[in-house]
Amino acid sequence: MQEALRKFLDYLDLLIPNVTSKWPVFFRSIEETLTMVGIAGGIAFVLGLALGVIVTVTKKGGVMERSVVYHTLDKLVNFFRSIPFIILLAGLIPLTRWIVGSAIGVRGAIVPLVFGTVPFFTRQIEAALAEVDRGVVEAAQSMGSGPLEIVFRVYLKESVGAITRGTTITAINLIGLSAMAGAVGAGGLGDFAIRYGHQRNQLDVTYVTVLTLVLIVNVIQVFGNFIAKTHSHQ
Amino acid sequence: MIELENVGKSFDTEESSIEAVRDVNLKIERGEVYGIIGFSGAGKSTLVRCINLLERPTTGKVVVDGVELTGLPERELRRTRKKIGMIFQQFNLFASRTVAQNIAYPLKYSGLSRKRIADRTRELLNLVGLEDKERAYPSQLSGGQKQRVAIARALANDPGILLCDEATSSLDPQTTLSILRLLKDLNVKLGITIVVITHEMQVVKEICDRVAVMENGCIVEEGDVFSVFADPKRQITRDFIDTTSNLSKIHALIASDSPITRLRPGECIVRLKYLEKNVSEALVSTISRQFNINANIIFGDIEFLGDAPIGGLILIVSGRGEDIDGAIAWLKNKNVGVEVISDARGAA
Incomplete structure (x- = not known):
């Protein structure tokens, strides 16, 4: 058994020498990526969910129609969605410094990642909630449900599947964005691949990074599909 | 309320x-x-x-x-x-x-x-x-x-x-x-x-x-x-x-000159409609006997609303002109809606 493992590691040394020579850096990169995606994703999930719900209910014909709130949020979401992430990353430096005290490293990347993700996720939630049939909402109203009850017991409950699908897409998107966060020294897999794979021309580093990302994305997708499926009763 | x-x-x-x-x-x-x-x-x-x-x-x-x-x-x-x-x-x-x-x-x-x-x-x-x-x-x-x-x-x-x-x-x-x-x-x-x-x-x-x-x-x-x-x-x-109701179909039948609506001289097609809840009287038999005319039921459509019949009959009646008039008057008197749909009495 041990013999086999040794043989395998020797083989890896041959195959991907530049990765085996820096396992600790590689694993730290994975950890950094997961930290960024986890924290920024968690915050973005809560904010995006709230904003998506607010946009949906304040829309014309919504259960809490508020034209001013809707139009303000709608424009704001469009505004932030129009900014390329790499520009957002630089442009938000003062705000990031003010919020988390530092504009670099994993901490510094969280703020721009949240700003880059929330508008997208808000639209995902909006699309998910739009799938809830207007008639079902009307039925809830006819049974005396108020707006808040309708949000939690009808909109959110009825669209768990669709929200999960939107979350999966957003999470995968976020992994992509986090690779760019290397630009502000946040580390992570993207930074790892650029620094070694690109700048030092260690191609095997690039390949291994890509394979790792493929693996992470697949885990998220499979998990997301599973949740969506168990909540679908169509 | x-x-x-x-x-x-x-x-x-x-x-x-x-x-x-x-x-x-x-x-x-x-x-x-x-x-x-x-x-x-x-x-x-x-x-x-x-x-x-x-x-x-x-x-x-x-x-x-x-x-x-x-x-x-x-x-x-x-x-x-x-x-x-x-x-x-x-x-x-x-x-x-x-x-x-x-x-x-x-x-x-x-x-x-x-x-x-x-x-x-x-x-x-x-x-x-x-x-x-x-x-x-x-x-x-x-x-x-x-x-x-x-x-x-x-x-x-x-x-x-x-x-x-x-x-x-x-x-x-x-x-x-x-x-x-x-x-x-x-x-x-x-x-x-x-x-x-x-x-x-x-x-x-x-x-x-x-x-x-x-x-x-x-x-x-x-x-x-x-x-x-x-x-x-x-x-x-x-x-x-x-x-x-089927009763309005008669117009389509007449328009397409269906054989059942072709009249011989002296005949006419009438539609009877029940306007009151009691249609217990034998309307068709009575007019045939009393006015000495023939009444041929082409079709009828009678449904019940609650326990009252609603609808009517389409008849071809034949006989002497004044007998038919008399029958129609008698029916109207019984509060039955009568409508002459097509009339061949003058065609003789």
């Missing part, structure tokens, strides 16, 4: 304003089954939503059991809505909840314990005849079963009123009948007032006590079902009657 006073509802669009309901006055008594019939676009769905204020009327008052709903604050209105059940054409069940959870939905903040809610749910399932579907999801049910679940859910809080918005319009004829029977049953058993919105004459015939005919947002005719349909005043009401 539901009272609508001068209720109007208009929708503002970019360019214009559409009046969906205009100046409707209605009184629906406790315990009756009241039908509102109209073709699509007549404003009936908007009107029924004005009763529980899912649509707030632009003008007029809505009073239910002495409480003016149009004057209630939002919170009170929601509480009142729990006592006004509603079912829909598309059922509108929660797809992510089981049948039992759907029915339990309106009971959540009712103050009942978990156990009581479960009991009540089972009781309601029994009432609509779906005891074995407790754990099923709506997607596993047929249309008729879905509507039964919707009815159970609408009845959860013991409402005094049940509003049905085209509740049978997406069901096949047999299922429609079974749902209508269920509604009538609930009306009798629970004494619940039922307001039925429909474009199907059959629905009104089957269960309604009184009916209002709606056209362009207005109620154009109203009264108990028999008198409205036995003696329609408006063209639209006649159109509805024609949708289920």
